Amino acid sequence: MKKTLLLLVSITVSVLAMSQSTDNSSTKPKLDLAGRAADHLMIQYGSDSWTNRPDSVRTGGFSRHFNIYFMFDKPFKNNPKLSIAYGIGIGSSNMFFKNTYVDVKSNSSKLPFTNVDSANHFSKFKVVNIYAEIPVELRYYSNPVDPGKSWKLAIGAKVGSLVKTYTKGKNLVNKSGNTIYGTDYKVKESSKGFFNGTMLAVTGRVGYGIFSIDAGYQFNGVLKDAVGPTMHKFSLGLTISGL
Template sequence: MKIKILVCIYTIYQLSFFLLLCSSFSAFSQEKKKKDDEFDIRNYKLEPADRLIIEINHTSWLGYPSTIKTKLPSVGMNIALMFDKPIGNSNFCFGYGIGFFSHNFHSNADFVYVKDTINNSFTTRLEPFTRAVSLNRYAEKILEIPIELRFRTKTDRQFKIHVGGKIGYVVNNFRSIRDNDGKIRLYDIKNVNPLRYGVNFRIGFEQFAISATYYLSEVFNKNKGPGDIHPFAIGLAIIPY
């Protein structure tokens, strides 16, 4: 009887030791998993970034008449102030804000107005200049609202992609012409479509990216000027913070 009691006590002791060992191992595993999760960057939310964007671009048109020749350089600038809202703990953010785009088109194009005597209106045509000019620039100043979906890696050196769209309004437009007689500036060019909307794209690392913009809207009002002419820009984006 005494031996049976000792055997039972020993068995209970072994079982208790085994259960304690299993419990300790389970607690250790859970603690390790908790610490691993704590230091897993995938579980952290992105910090807001890319809030100031400065783009230096080559700006031009697509679809202009074949008789028109562009001239280089044709430099424009875009400045945007953005809000950056991370989406959960993902690598994606939602960006929106306000921007100002200075878009230029250097060419040999003269803006010729043809009068419609029946409707008492003017239609714009683009024709090559018949005299020598050293400067011929058409410029637009566009106030814009950009909206973007952004991707950033959670690494020390961030790789980023921005894809979005923008809508804007041409608040000012003019032509600058310089010839042998001097320089003149002509404002409020007729038949220009004031509405601008299009798509934009950026890809890069850290504070630098390649940027591109294509406007789906046409330069001139429908049936008031050459059709299917669309502005575009491609260049370098500097993103300080």
Template sequence: MMKNLIATLILSTVSLSVMAEGVPQLKAERGPMKIRKRQARPDVPGHLLIEFGLNLLLNDDPAIETEILGSRTLNFYYLYDFRIGNSKFYFLPGVGVGLDRYKFEEDVTLTRAIDSVGVKSVAFSNLDSVDVKKSMLVTNYLDIPLELRFYGNPEDQRRSFKVGVGFKVGMLMSSHTKIKKEDDGNRVKEKVKDSFELTRFRYGVTGRIGIGGFNVFYYQNLTPLFEKGKGPNMTEASNITIGLSFTGF
């Protein structure tokens, strides 16, 4: 009886040992476990910059008023950064488009005008006779921004504090007036494409401050919106833009 019990215990121990040794073998046969790794962000050179801002029209004629909230800017720029030596300063040239909107506070729109000696200019046409919901001037530019930027931590630009100053030049690509009005209960949109004696080339100074991909930016146009002596009421109107920008890549 005792011999049978001892034999049973020995056989059980041997069986457990064989089973234990077989487990790693089974795992090996299945192959190594696959570990999912998070895909790293693509390391694309340069920066995609998107800017949202409000346009404030500066002019010498109180009759020309725009609504700040309705006068907006949307810019799309690609900037490439060149580090200046081993310093924390970078030079960033770029290219992109600047899309500006100016919403008139009064029910007016821009029209062509010719004086008694044939000089062309732009004047305001009153829209009091129609139910106007919105009247604005739309300008679209091809821009070349240039910026000198400081990074607090150049090795980790996506989280670093930064401040920049720069210069921007642009060429007018297209412009039009846009009117939304109500006619016999129906909403009607009217667009008139024209240069409206707008200054073809613009330039101005820029500023930026922020952390990582989030920034506050400023732009001041150093050229008049209209060609000298050809704007509404001979205005020398110009603009500044203040807003937020976001950096991709």
């Protein structure tokens, strides 16, 4: 997972370096970027995972994220193939668990991850973290005049502030898998006390036109220090963006 992000970053840095060298050694006419949008939406969807999980943290199913940002794009005057972009938005991470109850409301000093194989449990159970985020990207476009027909590369970072954490369990079943209250039965519990209030991540993207493959790695812990295992979030997904 880390190798995927490092590969994206390495490719981006190499292309940026080559582009800078080429543009500085040539005398091309100045490009007209008057028709290029300066701001836009960036939408991301894909998979999430927690790295370095112990056996007690039994994730399962398709854990996923959905992020939406409003971005401002500022091309470099001396090299319009490069730009800096920054923005603000909301990011959400949905981690699904298999026969495991995560008691976010617990009064204990450590976050409990309880095995419920032999007890009543929810057939679907997830932990949701919602962040207010500020992303920043250094971008490269092969065709800066028309980003919709351009290869694009980006490396960046984002900082997030935890807004809400909650668990959602659906369809309580017994140890034989038979529903107890019906498949529409749901329970939500909310508390962000065990989770790190600040999220710090490095990001990378590679794509063409409005589509790109993105990856991100949260290098500070998902949980606060000493309340549970030191785990980091890795994300891999699809970005839709005008720039």
